[in-house]
Amino acid sequence: MDTDVARHGTMQPADLPAVARGPSGTPVALTVNGIPHLVDLEPRVSLLDALREHLDLTGSKKGCDQGTCGACTVFVDGRPVLACLTLAIACEGREVTTIEGISSGGELHPVQRAFVEHDAFQCGYCTSGQIMSAVALIEEGDATTDEEVAELMSGNICRCAAYPNIRAAIRDVIAANAASAGEEARSATA
Amino acid sequence: MRPLSYVRATGVDTAIATVAAHPTSAFLAGGTTEIDLIRLGVTGPDLLVDINALPLADIEDRPGGGLRVGALARMTDVARDGRVVRDYPGMSQSLLLGASVQLRNMASIGGNLCQRVRCAYFRDGVSPCNKREPGTGCSALGGMNRGHAVLGTSEHCIATHPSDLAVALVALDAIVHIIGPDSTRTVSIDDFYLRPGNTPQAEHPLAHGELIAAIEVPPLPVARGSVYVKFRDRQSYEFALVSVFAALDVRDGQVAEARIALGGVASVPWRAREAEMALVGRPAGVESFASAADAELRAAVPREQNAFKIPLTRRAIVRVLRAALDRGQQ
Numbered sequence: 001m002d003t004d005v006a007r008h009g010t011m012q013p014a015d016l017p018a019v020a021r022g023p024s025g026t027p028v029a030l031t032v033n034g035i036p037h038l039v040d041l042e043p044r045v046s047l048l049d050a051l052r053e054h055l056d057l058t059g060s061k062k063g064c065d066q067g068t069c070g071a072c073t074v075f076v077d078g079r080p081v082l083a084c085l086t087l088a089i090a091c092e093g094r095e096v097t098t099i100e101g102i103s104s105g106g107e108l109h110p111v112q113r114a115f116v117e118h119d120a121f122q123c124g125y126c127t128s129g130q131i132m133s134a135v136a137l138i139e140e141g142d143a144t145t146d147e148e149v150a151e152l153m154s155g156n157i158c159r160c161a162a163y164p165n166i167r168a169a170i171r172d173v174i175a176a177n178a179a180s181a182g183e184e185a186r187s188a189t190a
Numbered sequence: 191m192r193p194l195s196y197v198r199a200t201g202v203d204t205a206i207a208t209v210a211a212h213p214t215s216a217f218l219a220g221g222t223t224e225i226d227l228i229r230l231g232v233t234g235p236d237l238l239v240d241i242n243a244l245p246l247a248d249i250e251d252r253p254g255g256g257l258r259v260g261a262l263a264r265m266t267d268v269a270r271d272g273r274v275v276r277d278y279p280g281m282s283q284s285l286l287l288g289a290s291v292q293l294r295n296m297a298s299i300g301g302n303l304c305q306r307v308r309c310a311y312f313r314d315g316v317s318p319c320n321k322r323e324p325g326t327g328c329s330a331l332g333g334m335n336r337g338h339a340v341l342g343t344s345e346h347c348i349a350t351h352p353s354d355l356a357v358a359l360v361a362l363d364a365i366v367h368i369i370g371p372d373s374t375r376t377v378s379i380d381d382f383y384l385r386p387g388n389t390p391q392a393e394h395p396l397a398h399g400e401l402i403a404a405i406e407v408p409p410l411p412v413a414r415g416s417v418y419v420k421f422r423d424r425q426s427y428e429f430a431l432v433s434v435f436a437a438l439d440v441r442d443g444q445v446a447e448a449r450i451a452l453g454g455v456a457s458v459p460w461r462a463r464e465a466e467m468a469l470v471g472r473p474a475g476v477e478s479f480a481s482a483a484d485a486e487l488r489a490a491v492p493r494e495q496n497a498f499k500i501p502l503t504r505r506a507i508v509r510v511l512r513a514a515l516d517r518g519q520q
Contacts, residue, residue, distance in 0.1 A: 017208050020237060023193035043196035043238070046225070066226050070292060079266075079295040085225045086296070089196050090218065090240050133291065154426035155290025 021089070028089050032057065033101030043089045048072045050088035051098060059099035059128045063157070070156035073129035074098045080136040082155075099128035102135060110176070111135050114169035122160035130156045134170050138177065146171065191229045198240040202369060202401070208239050210371040210399025217241050217401060219262060219298040222289075223305045231315040232306075232322060246300075246403055249273070255409030258367075261300030261402040265289070265355070268299055278407060279517075280416030280435050281358040287420045288354040290427045300402035303356055303366070303382070304394065307349035308429055310334060320346045321390045328390075336495040337431070340503075341456035343491060347390030349457065351383065352429050356459035358418055361435045361451035365406040371399050376406075383458035412439040412447050415518035419510045420453070421502065430454030432503045434510035438518050440474040450507065452486075455499050462486045465507065474515050476508060483507035 022043035030037045032055060039054045048065075051057040051074070063069035065084045072083040075097035102109045111134050114120070121127045133156050143149045149170050150163070158166065196218075199205030209215045215237035218224060227233045247262040249271050257277075259268055268274055269285035289297065311317040311329035318326035330338050330348050338348040356379070364379040382394050396402070416437035422428040433453035439446045448469040450462040465486035472478040483504040490500050 017197055017212070017237075020195040020197040022195040023236070042193060044191045044194050044228075066229065067222060067293065070290065073292055080292050081296045082222075082292045085222050087196070087218075087221065087225065087238075090198075090221070090242065092198075136291070151426050152291055155292045 026089070029092050030055075030088060030096060031094070032096045033098060034095075039088075041088050043087060045088050046084050047074070047076075047086040047088045047091055047096065048083035051083060051096075057098050057100050061125055061128060063125065063129075068157070069126070069129075070133065071126050071129040073132040073156065075132065075136070080133050099132060102131070109135065110173050111138065111169070114172045115166070118165045118169040118172065119162075120165040120169040121158075121162050126156060126158045126160075130158065130166055134166070134173075138170065138173055143170075144174070192231070192234055192236075194228070194235060195237045196240065197237070198243060200243065202244050202246070202403075205239050205241050205244060206369060206371055206399055206401055208237075209401075212237050213398060215239055219301045220264070220296040221301075222293050222297045223301065227306060227313070230313060232313060241401070252406065252409070257407045259299055259405045259407065261404055262298045265294035265297045265299065265302060266291075269294065276414070278358070278362065278410075278413045278416060280413065280418040280437060281355070281362065281407070283418040284354040284358040284433075284435065287418065287433075299355070299405055302353055303359075303402065303405070304396070305353055306393075308352050309338070309349035312349060321349065321386075321393075324389070324391045331493070334495065335493045337429070337454075338493060338496050339455055339457045340490040340492055340496060340499050341452070341460055341487075342385045343457050344386045344388065344390070346388060347386035347457065348493060349386075349390075350429075350454055351456065351458050353459060354418070354420065354430065354433060354453055356383070357433055357451045357453035358416070358435045359405065359407070360459045360461045361416075361437070361449040362407050362410055362413055365408070366402055367404040367406060368396065369401050369403045370397065374403070379405075379459075380461065386457050410437075410449075412437045412449060415439075415514060416449070417510055417513045417517055419506070419513065421506050422454075432499060432506045434503075434506050436507075436510045436514040438469075438474060438511065438514045440515065440518055443473055445469045445472055445474050445478070448482075448511075450482075450486075450511070452503065452507075455490075455503050462507070464488070469511075476512065479508040479511040480504070482511070 025040040028041045061071035063071035067082050067085045073080050074083045077094050137152050216235035218238040218240045246260040248260045250258045265285045269282045275282045311319050317329040339350040359379050366377045366382050418435045420430045420433040430453045432455050435451040437449040448466045450465050452460040465482040468482040468485040
């Protein structure tokens with residue numbers, strides 16, 4: 001960071017609007033997993049770096065840092081996005097959810113449990129991103145077949161190629177949800 | 191990543207005035223290309239004006255038919271909009287076949303139209319590249335050019351335009367609504383994309399400080415049977431080697447109207463007018479489809495590694511026209 005500043009010189013153009021923040025650190029208000037934080041960040045800091053380096057939430061991983069691998073997938077306002085291509089400062093006033101925020105009361109999320117049951121990882125580096133995408137995919141309810149799951153999970157790369165087990169885990173949760181929905185429908189009409 | 195300043199715009203006028211007043215600033219929407227290129231050192235704004243809070247995300251019916259899609263609508267939302275799926279299915283497919291779920295949730299429609307080329311020499315920040323540094327030469331001409339364009343190129347640039355959506359929009363005769371510091375204007379999508387010619391650094395007619403406000407998609411009955419198919423090295427999450435948008439109106443076995451556009455093979459989203467003209471009045475069948483494809487590809491200029499794109503495009507056009515024919519007859 002210091003070398004960048006040295007190379008480009010101090011940057012404070014005369015015509016910068018008064019309301020502009022940065023380029024040096026500025027207090028940024030982030031809400032992550034329901035908890036408000038005030039962090040001193042330069043505007044160039046990505047959401048991923050803010051989570052990992054400033055908030056010690058290291059579950060979201062940095063694979064490519066250029067929007068290719070999906071290891072940094074988090075939810076912003078409930079939708080999966082790439083934290084490496086999102087500026088932290090642009091998330092003020094929005095709800096950020098990370099892998100650390102999807103379990104409740106010490107209980108694993110059903111998708112996390114299914115990943116454990118199906119051994120849906122090898123090195124584990126991509127896993128938190130895979131699980132975030134899987135949770136969203138299941139909630140959206142757009143995928144019923146393995147092909148649809150594969151298509152909607154294509155933004156998450158697994159270089160260990162654990163894909164068959166990842167799909168099996170997702171398939172299980174979809175099936176379990178469908179079964180319990182059927183159960184509820186039956187008891188509602190009974 | 192170089193240091194930069196940030197401001198969140200609260201009004202369209204102030205956003206535009208801020209960018210217009212500051213020559214090295216840029217609008218920030220979805221950021222999926224922009225943050226990537228800043229981090230790579232390819233572009234270097236020192237002020238980002240975040241426009242995501244502006245009220246430009248609605249998808250509205252036009253009084254006379256058609257849709258007005260706000261520039262800040264996200265790819266996911268437009269792809270799933272019931273009117274888009276019903277009236278312009280090829281447009282919905284073009285969005286769903288682009289990028290990944292995460293990127294489609296982030297990327298705005300205005301940003302999609304303005305996304306930069308994927309040419310490795312442009313993106314590496316150091317190679318000679320007339321788009322990045324005019325006058326330095328085109329490294330792709332004698333270099334790695336397997337993914338590059340065969341239509342609409344010049345000796346100064348052979349990069350392909352990467353947008354899938356824009357391919358659908360050129361076929362649909364969309365209109366780009368632009369707000370500037372002093373006035374608003376509209377530009378037809380055909381005039382929005384500039385071929386490289388002698389000025390490959392100029393990709394569109396937006397002046398610094400001008401902002402895309404919306405894309406207007408006119409009413410077009412033939413588009414109800416439209417199809418978009420993408421042929422690529424990977425099955426998903428990959429740019430097109432070639433993609434085809436097609437819609438056909440067939441009456442008594444003859445083609446009454448054809449809309450065809452190509453992606454992945456041209457310097458701009460490519461309206462295949464030669465193919466359209468060759469088809470109208472001809473019997474709707476494989477023979478006519480093949481000669482229409484030939485008519486379009488007559489102007490193609492292959493390079494060392496991308497000559498395969500010409501026969502691939504020919505077959506892709508025939509195949510997608512057959513799909514459009516089937517769809518139109520349903």
